[in-house]
Amino acid sequence: MDQLSNLPNKLSKPAQRAFANAGYAKLEQFAELTEAEVLALHGVGPTAIVLLRQALAEKGLAFRA
Template identity: 45%
Template sequence: MDDDADAGPEFDGVRIGRPATRALSRAGYTTLAELPEPLDELLALHGVGPRAVRLLNEARADR
């Protein structure tokens, strides 16, 4: 079974959608703390769009 099949719409508790969650998982990220700074670098990943980056930035600021 493919691990990507289990990717839900949340990444580390942030609801960013399945494509973005799957893209981050494939890139090896598992937590918000592991993500690069600035998060805009994630836009290069297929499946991660501006909305996901905005939500991740907001979650990072809240933590």
């Protein structure tokens, strides 16, 4: 499996469900979203944003400004 498509393993279950319900399965999809858009998903909190920000940065990506 492509490493870029892996979401962080430490995401909470509510955040994982929120992403699945919204159709977000690949890390690169989050580079198309702002942090505010991700936080607006029910079940997503600041910890998920930090984990996603770190995972994106490791791949040379970032949230949309």
